[in-house]
Amino acid sequence: MRLLTGVGKILTLMDPDNKRSMQAETLFAQIVSELKNSAVFFGHGVASAEEEALLLLSHVLTRNPDWINRNPQTPVDAEQAQRIRALLQRRLDQRVPMSYVTGTAWFAGLEFVADERALVPRSPFAELIGKGFQPWLGNDRPERVLDLCTGGGCIAIAMAKAFPAARVDAVDLSPEALSLAEINRDKHDLSDRLMLIQSDLFDAVTGRYDLIVSNPPYVSKDEYQQLPAEYRHEPGLGLVSDGQGLQIPLTILAQAADYLSEGGLLFLEVGHSDQALEAALPAVPLTWVLFEHGGSGVCVFSREELLNYRHEFNRV
């Protein structure tokens, strides 16, 4: 039996004085029930109450979520149950994203340290990386890769794993985000070929790349005010962009060609600002990546396209 396909009978809340051990599936059902009966928002890398419950159990029982899912009868002792209760309370009362509560996020099948220094990883780039950027890259193997706006480093690290011969540079403006990216880089033992660079977009970047990937801030100030409480725990620098959310994406579009090699590609995420980008660039044919596992708003450009339409990006 697996927890995510067979949620057991929902029991009343644990008695904190109860010293008996219980099984993971019992707690799983309780956590799911608590989450579903609350106002929390799901969407910070963990898409449902069931996935959040698994992440929480996995954190306290120090097993990966898939293992917990396959072993629902794993015993949970009273002290572990108590810790789970305290962490769940923080999630419910303060609307802290579960990945910050546990300090852990999963992205592209890899585990990352997550905290308030950077956004919770959740980009659809995970799927694209898992597919080796097919069909776009064909047989090409990028040798130099750039992750612009890297946050805690999840995209850069997943790309370094996907392209073991590549050198990867990861840029962010925020020293706090870069300090978290450094922790994740060391966790994944990539310090020999993953360089962290503090830079305002391309300002401190030199050389050319075969592949540039960017998940920059693209939320307008007005939209930011409307977001669920969970977003307040994330750094605003990672979310908000001026110009109705498009200023940073358009700057990247205007400058990226100068940092791409011949035949190089830029993948740019603008999420739900995809229609705003279409409206801002009526003369530019935008190519959107289709995702099988959810997510949208990633467009792809060749260096030639970026050069051809640079005047349009600069005009907006």
Ligand SMILES: C[S@@+](CC[C@H](N)C(=O)[O-])C[C@H]1O[C@@H](n2cnc3c(N)ncnc32)[C@H](O)[C@@H]1O
């Ligand atoms: C949407 S987050 C993406 C984080 C990470 N790549 C991910 O997918 O989870 C955007 C990141 O861009 C960074 N950022 C914002 N403005 C920037 C700028 N002008 N230059 C470089 N990085 C910037 C923020 O600090 C934040 O870490």
